[in-house]
Amino acid sequence: MLKKCFSWFSFVFALSLVMYGNAYSNTETPPSAYPGEWNVIFHPSQTPEVPPAAYEKITLAAGTVFFEDTKPLPCDIIWEKDIPITLRDGTTIYADVFRPADNLTNLPAIVNWSPYGKSAPNPPIPVHPAEWVSGLMKYEGADAAYWCNNGYAVVNPDSRGANNSEGKIHFWGSVDAADGYDVIEWIAAQEWSNTKVGLYGSSWLGTSQWFIAETQPPHLAAMAPWEAFTDVYRDHVAVGGIPDFGFIDAVGSNHKGWNVTESPAAMIQQYPFMNDYWEDKVVEVENIHVPTYAVASYYLHKHLDAFRRLGSEEKWLRVHNSFEWVDQYDPANVEDVRCFFDYYLKGIQNDWQQTPKVRMAVYNFGGEDEVDRPAEEWPLPDTTYKKYYLNAATGKLSQFNPLRSSSVSYRSKRKRGKATFTLRFNSDTDMIGFLKLRLWVEADGNDDMDLFVLVQKLNARGKDIRGASFPGNPRGYVGPEGRLRVSLRELDADKSTDFIPFQTFRNPQPLNPGEIVPVDIRIWPTGMKFNAGEQLKLTVAGHPLAPMRFIGMNVPPPETLNAGRHIIHTGGRKYKSYLQIPVVKQDRRR
Template sequence: MKIFMPSKPLEPGDRYGVLSGYEPGTRTLPAGFQVAPPFRPIPVDIVFERDVPVTLRDGVTIHVDLFRPAGDEPVPVVVAWSPYGKGQGTSASVKGVFALVGLDNSVVSGLEKFEGPDPAYWCAQGYAICNPDIRGVAESEGDSVLWDRQEGRDCHDLIEWLAGQEWCTGKVGMSGTSYLAVAQWFTAAEQPPHLAAINPWEGVSDVYRDLVMRGGMPDTAFAQLLRDHSFWGRQQKEDILAEAGQHPLMDELWEQKIPDFDRITVPAYVVASYSNTLHTAGTFRAWRRIASQDKWLRIHNGQEWPDYYDEANRDDLRRFFDRYLKDEQNGWEQTPRVRYSVLDLRGGDRVGVPAESFPPPGTVSTRYYLDGRTRSLLSSPSEESTAAYVVGSNPDVVSFVTRFEEETVLVGYPRARLWVEARGSDDMDLFVLVQKLDAYGTPLQQFTAHNQGALAQDLTERGASILRYKGPDGRLRVSLRHLSPTQSTDEVPVHSFDRVEKLSPGEVVTVDVELLPVGLAFHPGEQLRFVVSGRPLLGPMMPGLADYTPANSGVHVIHTGGERASYLQLPVAPLFPMTS
C-alpha cells in the first residue's frame, strides 16, 4: 500500500555536519573537546562509539552513534530517533535554524542530533545518548518510512539491543522535539520491556490530521519539505505526497500512521505549546489519549527549540529521567500533573500555572453566539440573519467581535459550530481564527522565539506561524464534516474523514470546527474577534513554504441566530490561577 521513490546519498552541503561521514570506530573525547568553533566544549571525558551496527528483527542493519561517560559505571541511555543525520548538529542548516529563532550555537556542543538531547550535558549527568541513522538513512539498510508503526518496531529492537550492552543499566528513555517526539508515541506503543520513560516535546500524533490533510485539505507543503530534504540514503524512501494523492480519505494506510495510544503505558513527560500549528493539536491529542498513569504535561509560551535547550527546562527534564531511569527518590511525583501558560500578548504571560488537569478544574465551556446583523458575539442567539463573502473578493472574510467588561481567562479547547451554505459551489474550505484585540480594536500578536528582528518580521508577515502567534486557528473542508461517533467530545470535535458529503444547491449544513487549544487572558476593555474565511488566515507554518490554495468558488454564507444559531465555544477558566 505504501508508495516509495528513489532516495539519494547525502552529499557535502548545508545539511552535512562534521560527523556526517561513515567512520566506524571508538575514541575518547577529552573534557574540553570542541567539535567546531561555535559550539560549547564538553565538560567531561566522553567515549564516542561511531557507526555501530545494530540488526533489527527483519535482518535490516542500521548504524548508531553512542556517547557515554568515560569509566566503568553502567549508565542509562536516552535515544534520539529521527531521519535527520546523526552528524547534522554542526551543519549549516542547523546553525541557520538556531539563528532563525535567536539561539546561540554555544548553548549546545554540536554532538547532538537536530532537535535532540545534547551529549555534553547528559553525559556529565551520568547518561548515555544514542543517535541512530534510522532505516534507510545514510548507510543504514532498508527503505525509509515516515512517521509509521514500522518505526516503532525498529526502535523497539534498538532499545532492547541497547539495554543488553555491558555499559548500560538496562534502563532506556527517549527525548526530543518534533520528529523525535512523534517517534516516541510509536515506540512506546510497541512496549519494549526496557523502555522506562519518554519525553515527547511537541510532535504530531496523526499524520493524516496533522501533516498532510489538516481539516481534510491537501495542504502538503511541509510534507514535501520533509520528504525532499530528509531521509538521505542509498535505497528508497516513502513518498508521502503520492500517498496523499492516492489516499485522500482516512484508510488503512493512515491508520498505520496513528500510534496505538492505549498501549502507551510508560511514564511520560509531555511538553506542548499553543502556537505551533504543526504540533499543537497532535501533542494535546496524544497526551489526552495515552494510557500512562504517570504522565505530566507542561505547556510553555514560546517556540520549541529555545524551550528545549533552556537550562532550567533541561534540568527539570533531568529530574524526571533521574526518577525513572535511575530510580532516584527525588520527589518528582509531587510535580503538578499539568503546568500551563496563559498568554497575555502584551508582555504579561503567566507560565508554570499548576493544575490537576487540562483544562483546569472549574473551566466552563461557554457559547458565544454569532450575530450576522451586528457582527457581534452574544450570550444568547439572536434573530436569524446571515453574513457572507464572495470567494476571492476583498474583503473575503466575515468576523464577529465581543468586548470583555471584566477579567476573562480562556484555557482549554475552543470549537466552533457553524451553519453554512455554499452558493455557486458544492463544497467549502473554511478557515477560522480567534484574535485578541486591544481596547481600541488593534490585533495583538506575539513572537514565540528570541529573534524579533527585521527578518523575523518579514517572514511572519504572511506565514511562518510557528514564529509569531496570532491566535488559535482551525480549518475544515465542509464535505468531510462527518464526526467520529467514538472520538468526538463536546470539547474536541473529531472528524472521521472517511466519506465525502457534497453540498446540494440551497443546502444549509452544520459543521463543527476544531480550533487549537488556547491559553489567553483578556483584561477589561479588551476584545475578541472571531474570523471566518475561505482562505488561510495565518499563511504557511514554516518560513519559505508555499501557501495552500483552497478549492473554493462562489459565495460562502454563514447563517446565524434562530434555529441556525452558529456559535463559538470558548473554555472560560477560573481566575484564581492568574491572581494567586
C-alpha cells in the same frame, strides 16, 4: 497501527535478546514493510554525504570546543561510530553511541530517533545562544556532552534507510515504530546498559516517541516528546480534511540515503480520505503507559489532546510561550527533564514527584505572560465551556442566540473575503483549553467549502494585538486556528467530545444547491488572557488566516476546492451558530 502481535512479540524478543542476541524464535513479528495493497509511494532519497559505514571508537577529551562560543566538553567522552544493529527482518542500521569515559557500565540510555543523520558535531540551531550546547547533538536531539557528564549514554541511530542504514526511509507508522522497539531492546542487552532506556527530542524526534511507545518495548522506561503529533492525517497533512502537504514534502525531499523515502505528500494527493494507510499513522495513546514528560506550545500544539488521552498515570505536561528549540535547549529546561529521567532511568529519589502535573503558559498580549502556571490535570478541571452565538446582522458574538435569523457571505477565492464577529469582555477572562465552532453554512456556486477559522485578541479600541515574534513565525502567535472541508463534516460519535469534534474523514458528502448544513470545526487549544474591555475576534474565510513561516523554507499554502460565495447563517430557531470557548474560573488566577 498494526500492533496486535506486539504483546507476544515483546516477550519473545526480550527473551531472545538474552539468549541469542538478535536471534528470533517467533515467526509472527511486527511488519518490516507496508502491505502491498496500500500502494505506498516512495521517492528517491538524496545522495548521502557520508563515507561508507566503518566501526570506530575514539575518545573526545574534556575541554574540546567544536564551534565558536559553544560549551567545551565537560568530561572525556567515548564515541563509538557506526555500530551495526540488525533489525527483526535482517536489515542493518547504524548508530553512534556516546558514553562517559569514567563510567562505562550501568548506564541508562537516551535515544534520539530520526532519519536526520546521526553524525556529530553539529552547529547550534541559530535561534538560541550558542553557549547553551556543545554541538555534540543530533539535530533536535539531546546534547551528548551534557548527558554523558551526568551519567547517561546517548544513542543516535540512523533509522531505516537513512544515510548508510539499509532499507527505505519511513515516515513514522508501524514499520518505523517496530524498528525503534528493536533498537531499544538491543540497547538493553548491551554490557554497559542498566537496561533502562529513555526517548527524547522535538518535532520528528518527538513524534517518533509516541509511535515507538505504543509498541510497549519492555525496556522503555520514560519518554520526553517536545512539540510533536500523534495523527499524521488530522494533525499534519490534512487538518480538517484539507490536504496541506507543502511542509512535509519539503522535509521529505531533504532526507538522505542510498534508497528511497516514503512520500506522505504524494500519498495525500492519491488518497485524500482516511484509509488503512493513514490509520497506520495514528497513535492509540490510550495504550501508552510509560512515564511521560510532554512539552508543547499553543502554536505547535498537536499533542495537547494526546496528553489528555494518554494511558499513563505518570504523566507531566509543560506548555511554554517560547519557540520550540529555544525552550528545548534552555539550560533550566534541560535540568528539569534530567530530574525526570534521573527519577525513572536511574531510580534517584529526587523531588520529581512533587512537580505539578501540568505547567502552562497563558498569553497576555499587550501585558506580561504567565509562565509555569500549575494545574492538576489537562484540560483544567474547573473549566466552563461557554457558548457565544454569532449574529450575522451585527457582526457580534453574544451569550444569547439572536431571535431573528440572518446571514453574511463572502467571496471564497478572494484574499479579502471573510466574515468577522467580535465579543467584548466585561470582566477579566482566562480562556484556556479547547475551542470549537458550530456554523450553519451554504455554498453558492459550488458543492463544497474549505473553511478557515481564526480566533484572536483585540485591545479595547479594536486593534489587533499578538504575541512576540520568534524564528519560524515572525508574525508572532496570533491565536488558535481551525479548518474544515465541509463535505467531510461527518462526525465520529464515539470519539467526539463536547469540546472536541472528531471527524471520520472517510465519507464525503457534497452539498446540494441551496442546502444549508451544520458543521463543527475543531479549533486548536490555547491559553489567552483577556482583560476587561478587551475583545475577541472570530474570523471565517476561504484561505489560511495565520500561515506559519519556517526558517529557510518556502512552504506553499494548501490548494482549496473553493469557488463562488460562502454563506454563514445565524440566529432564529434553526441556525444557532456559536463559538464555544473554555473559561477558567477566576479563583484559579495567581
